[in-house]
Amino acid sequence: MNFPLARQHFYQEVQQPDAQINLAKAALAIAAEEYPNPNHGKVNSFSHF
Secondary structure (H helix, E strand, O other), rough: OOHHHHHHHHHHOOOOOOHHOOHHHHHHHHHHOOOOOOOOOOOOOOOOO
């Protein structure tokens, strides 16, 4: 199945052991799917996490 990139990031994050999940990164992945246009300043990068 072909999922959007934001959902793939979320899936990769939550597949880790609980203690290693970065909740901020997982939440940003969900937000990136809901607000995909980075020109609005909502979510535009995962690089700083």
